[in-house]
Amino acid sequence: MPIKDKLRRRKDGSYILASKAKESKTGDCIECGENSTTRELLFRYKQDDLMMVKDYIEDHLTTYHTHESITPKWCKKCQCLLGYDVRMRDESKL
Numbered sequence: 612m613p614i615k616d617k618l619r620r621r622k623d624g625s626y627i628l629a630s631k632a633k634e635s636k637t638g639d640c641i642e643c644g645e646n647s648t649t650r651e652l653l654f655r656y657k658q659d660d661l662m663m664v665k666d667y668i669e670d671h672l673t674t675y676h677t678h679e680s681i682t683p684k685w686c687k688k689c690q691c692l693l694g695y696d697v698r699m700r701d702e703s704k705l
Contacts, residue, residue, distance in 0.1 A: 643686040643693055655690040664692060677702070 618626045638648040645652055653660040668681045682696040 640686060640689040640691070642688040643691065645686065645689065645691050645693075647689070647691065653692040655685050655692070660692075668695075671697075676700075 617628055619628070620626055638646045640646070647654075653664060655661060664683055668683070671681055672678060677700050678697050679700045680698045682698075684693045684696060685691065686693055
């Protein structure tokens, strides 16, 4: 009968706390770590989600005139939206 404790043994023989161990859950993407079963995500291949992303970019660019461009960052494996890269205008050149 094993002793119940809060430690977990790694393959190399070292021990870590069980709460700090990273185990992948079912549905987790290997590359980005997002899980569509526990979170609502926007996907590149869904028409409604892509329209929401484009609408957000359009609204953002019209609201913030100092932003030159916005590029959405997508996961290469599961195609979910990870975030946006915003490029700022250089005000000194204007």
